[in-house]
Amino acid sequence: MHPGYDGDVAEASRIETLGIIGAGRVGSVLARLAVSAGYRVLLAASSDPARIARAARALGATAVGVAELAREADAVLLALPLSRHATLPAELLRGKLVIDAMNYWWGDGLRGDLDDPRTSTSETVQRHLAGSRVVKAFNHMGYQDLEDETRPAGTSDRKAIAIAGDDPDDVARVARVVDDLGFDPVVAGGLASGIMLEPGAEAFGADVDAAELRAMLQRFPTSQRGIVVARARAAEPNS
Template sequence: MAAHREQSGTDDLEPVRTLGIIGAGRVGKVLARLAREAGYRVLVAGSADPARIAATVAAVAPGATAAEASVVARESDAIVLALPLPRYRELPVDALRGKVVIDAMNYWWEVDGLRSDLADLRTTTSETVQRFLPQSRIVKAFNHMGYRDLDEEARPPGAPGRKAIAVAGDDDEAVRAVMRLVDALGFDPVLAGALREGIKLEPGAEAFGADVDATELQAMLDRFATSQRGLIVARARRDAGTDAAP
């Protein structure tokens, strides 16, 4: 279990001005649009040559720029990973060194195939990504709400019925930066805890797919330990002799 990087006083991180998105699928495009509407410079990388997706990116998120993944990583203050999870090993490790990296990916065994490394309940998929990117500041967010709800539910702060996005991470500064980003993009941020608590946001958990306000999302996170999924996770971790279940 990674320890929190405790911070005191003001954050040392520079404000996020340029948001990078690696993955030009549905979630990536929605987040690009929301970020542009919130005033961020947005860079998007897809699996295709940037020239091939430039028109699509510009149409969905006017003002966003298509670029190579390495360029997106180097030039962005924070980077969202919105590509299929098994492709995380294609990420530019060096270019992401020291960056706030937001893991919005999920493991879908029906699509991704049976992967023991991604289905291991003794850890989380975000911790797996963190091990691959040991010098990056991984934060789990934007994975548990469906792309249609992300697209339709953004609201200004304080608006009635504003929905919530949970955030989990071990680096307190990075977590605060991502929570500010969640708020800027139109959702109330809810702290889920350390990166290992991201298991509460993965497929199979009650919060996965949730389109609810902050109070209800917090209640879902609090119920995880006594849920069927939570009990399965706790048993797997207890049998493995790992730390107490989330």
């Protein structure tokens, strides 16, 4: 039993091939960690796969197009700007477990559809990918911390990654990925709870252990952001 997770990650079916869409800093770090953990990693960007082939090889991954990635990957991790979520091929990703590591950044331009306190951004992604099963993870820790803080299971100073998802089996599978990549998984709740991991929440940017991350999540309802979210949802529930 791992200290950050209520279930046994060893019992979850293992993802063998992980597809990562987005070859920037976060995508590259997660690709490197996944390769080190024994995963087959496919890496795709919006451009021709040949343009990232050398970088992918240096990570131990294989550069492919999005269509090939969707066809071959057991799960797909999104590590691209959230503002581009609507460009994702929903039909190609139908039936897939999709791990959402994206965040809304004001630098991408003000977007009311991505900054609505009535809903989490992962729920917005889920609406676009209606035939997929979205689980939020790997979004609240900076890419440098992700690279530097990975530790073996049982290490006293191991850091934690929060997960939000609606299907217990999918959450368990993602928890196993988190554990394999060197972090203690902490379940925040359903996909709507992913709002506790977004910019403006205490847990966003958190580089802490499972106990402290869990405490941050418990404090969210009384935080400034939590009060804003609660008032917005009470006044006009999101449909």
